[in-house]
Amino acid sequence: MRHSGSVTLLDSVLADTIPMHGRMIHGKDKSGHLTEESQQYDIHGNFLRAVDRAILNKVLLNELEGLPNVKLIFHSKLTGADFRKRKAWFETTPAKAPQTADGAQAAQSHHDDRPKEREITFDLLLGCDGAHSSVRYHLMKSLRMDYQQTYIDTLWCEFTIPAASDTVTPSPSPSSTSGFATSPNHLHIWPSATSMFIAIPSVDKTFTCTLFAPSATFASLEASPKDLTTYFTETFPGALPLIGTSESLEKQFKANPHLPLISIKCSPHTFSSSAAILGDAAHAMVPFYGQGMNAGLEDVHVFFSHLDAQPSTETGRNTALAEYTATRVPDAHTINDLALANYWEMHAGVTNPVYLARKNVEEFLSDKVPASGFKTQYSRVSFSNERYSEVAAAVQRQSKVLLQGLIGTVVLPVLGWAAWWAWRWQRTSPAARSAFRGSLNFTALTERVGRIFT
Numbered sequence: 001m002r003h004s005g006s007v008t009l010l011d012s013v014l015a016d017t018i019p020m021h022g023r024m025i026h027g028k029d030k031s032g033h034l035t036e037e038s039q040q041y042d043i044h045g046n047f048l049r050a051v052d053r054a055i056l057n058k059v060l061l062n063e064l065e066g067l068p069n070v071k072l073i074f075h076s077k078l079t080g081a082d083f084r085k086r087k088a089w090f091e092t093t094p095a096k097a098p099q100t101a102d103g104a105q106a107a108q109s110h111h112d113d114r115p116k117e118r119e120i121t122f123d124l125l126l127g128c129d130g131a132h133s134s135v136r137y138h139l140m141k142s143l144r145m146d147y148q149q150t151y152i153d154t155l156w157c158e159f160t161i162p163a164a165s166d167t168v169t170p171s172p173s174p175s176s177t178s179g180f181a182t183s184p185n186h187l188h189i190w191p192s193a194t195s196m197f198i199a200i201p202s203v204d205k206t207f208t209c210t211l212f213a214p215s216a217t218f219a220s221l222e223a224s225p226k227d228l229t230t231y232f233t234e235t236f237p238g239a240l241p242l243i244g245t246s247e248s249l250e251k252q253f254k255a256n257p258h259l260p261l262i263s264i265k266c267s268p269h270t271f272s273s274s275a276a277i278l279g280d281a282a283h284a285m286v287p288f289y290g291q292g293m294n295a296g297l298e299d300v301h302v303f304f305s306h307l308d309a310q311p312s313t314e315t316g317r318n319t320a321l322a323e324y325t326a327t328r329v330p331d332a333h334t335i336n337d338l339a340l341a342n343y344w345e346m347h348a349g350v351t352n353p354v355y356l357a358r359k360n361v362e363e364f365l366s367d368k369v370p371a372s373g374f375k376t377q378y379s380r381v382s383f384s385n386e387r388y389s390e391v392a393a394a395v396q397r398q399s400k401v402l403l404q405g406l407i408g409t410v411v412l413p414v415l416g417w418a419a420w421w422a423w424r425w426q427r428t429s430p431a432a433r434s435a436f437r438g439s440l441n442f443t444a445l446t447e448r449v450g451r452i453f454t
Contacts, residue, residue, distance in 0.1 A: 003301065004063070012059050017049035018201045024175065024186035028237040036175055038186060042376075046383040048187070048290070050200050052208075078134040079117065083142050083274045086122050091115045124317065125275045128296070131262055133281035139271055148265040152286060152340070155218045156210050158256045159249070161242045163205035172241045179205045181242050189346060190236035196346055197236040209243070210287075212343075218258050225250050261286045263340060265333050268325040273318035276325075278303060283332035288346055289339040289381065295332070295388075302328055327387075334388040338381065361402065374398060 001010040022040040029035050041047060064070050075093035082088075092115060127135025139145060164171050164181045175183035180201060182188060188199040188207070195213035202208055221228055229246040232239055243249050264284040270276040279296030306323045310316035373394075375384075380391040 001297075003304070006063055009059070009063050012063075013051065013056060014049065016055045016059070016203055017051045018184055018203060019047050020050050020187050020201070021045075021047040021185050022187075024183055024188045026188060026190045026236070026238050034172065034238040036173065036183075038183075042379045042383055044379075044383075046379065047185075048382065050187075050202070052202055053293070055203075076118075077115075078129070078138070081125065081135070081138040081275075083125070083139065083271045086125075086274050088120045088122060088125060089117055090120060091117050122274075124273070127275065127277040127281045128279050129281055131264055131280045131284035133277060135275065136266065136277050136281050139275060139277065143268070143271050146265075146267045150263045151260050152263070152343075153214055154212050154261050154286075154343070155215050155258050156212050156261060157218070157253060157258045159209040159211065159243055159252045161199055161207035161209055162244065165205070172238060181207065190239050191346065192235050195235060196343075197232075197239050198346075199239075199242075207242075209239075212261075221253065222258070225253060228253055263336055265336055267329045267333075269328055269332075270321040270325040273314050273321055276303065276321055282328070283336055285336045285339040286343065287339070288342040289335065291335050291339060291381065295335055299328060331388040334392050335381075338377075338388065338392065 001013065020041075022038055025037040025039060027035045027037070061072070065072060076090040077093075078088060079091045080089040125135065127133050127139070129135055136145075140147065161181050163179050164176055165179050170176075171181045173182035175186075178184065182199070184201040184205070186201075190197040195211070195217060197209065197211050199207040199209040217231075221231060228249050229240065232243075232249060240246070240249060243252070262284055263286055264280070266277075266282060269278075269282045278299040280292065282299065283295065285292055285295070303324050306320040306327070307317065310320040375394075377391065377395045380386050380394060381388065384391075386394070
């Protein structure tokens with residue numbers, strides 16, 4: 001946005017955001033009391049900003065509408081494209097038929113009702129049209145595109161937590177403040193073994209919430225919506241009182257769609273000098289890293305960095321597009337994989353002692369020994385400009401160092417101690433010596449420790 005040339009765009013967007021400094025993990029202790037545990041995102045104080053997608057779209061469209069060299073055309077559907085001849089065909093939605101005085105529709109022939117089609121000649125076509133991209137569909141007819149589409153066995157449904165001022169009873173959350181039913185500066189997570197409920201703050205003091213659960217869970221609740229109250233009470237303690245009544249919960253569950261989660265990888269992202277796909281059209285991902293929109297915006301930045309570095313000729317553009325797809329494909333594939341893996345972290349890892357221990361070690365080294373280069377994977381992804389593929393490689397290197405450190409400081413001393421006792425047993429008990437040797441399996445032990453840290 002800083003490179004857009006607008007002096008007000010970034011400030012306009014940031015004005016409608018809410019800072020989120022970490023996760024708030026909701027649960028219940030052994031006594032049955034509700035708990036809230038804050039986990040900061042970054043040891044150095046970096047934070048996320050929550051923004052309403054509709055507000056962001058409005059701000060960006062208003063900015064575009066003010067540019068003299070931009071023309072916005074709505075209600076047009078791409079129905080065909082020839083990327084060699086640089087022609088595209090769009091089907092335009094016809095206006096509603098005129099009404100007569102008595103409200104009856106005026107007579108129109110069937111031919112007049114058919115959508116009109118217009119032909120467009122283009123120099124460069126950018127497909128930023130989402131996971132079910134029409135541009136990508138037509139590109140696949142023109143080049144050998146590797147394409148992978150995967151649905152995970154998880155559905156999602158949206159809910160809303162109203163502003164605290166809109167509820168009759170006081171909020172049960174101890175972090176409720178300033179009209180928000182719970183802390184406005186956290187991503188709220190109710191984790192469970194197989195599902196998850198999250199809440200993200202909005203500037204109107206409500207929270208946009210999402211239930212993620214296996215398809216079998218949704219099928220069961222759809223068949224018996226009355227079970228929603230029991231399900232939420234047992235699985236996400238404290239969430240229902242924030243949403244409101246059981247009636248409100250059931251109403252929202254019935255009214256809002258239950259949608260699948262799709263992950264898409266494809267390569268290449270470009271065709272010669274005439275077309276490129278960006279955003280979800282190139283790499284739709286599950287939402288568990290919060291990087292879908294960020295990755296799309298980064299596509300734009302990377303794409304134009306290559307385009308601006310080349311001459312404004314067809315040859316220059318061909319080179320720029322080839323460099324863009326070579327650079328971006330490995331990063332897009334990596335963030336797709338990281339987003340899938342992060343589902344475990346969000347609904348299970350946030351309460352896993354081994355995961356939390358590793359996070360603490362990495363944050364300690366990042367804070368106290370910055371020369372080590374250690375950072376958490378989350379910090380690298382969310383608060384740096386490292387390429388996603390470079391992040392994955394760096395985290396893998398850190399894992400090896402931590403594993404070696406664990407072996408050097410814990411495993412080897414333990415093995416040394418065991419060897420000393422074995423030596424003593426050898427001197428006094430041949431039978432014990434034989435049994436001890438048969439029980440040792442150093443390879444299996446090393447592999448088991450390795451799995452914990454990778």
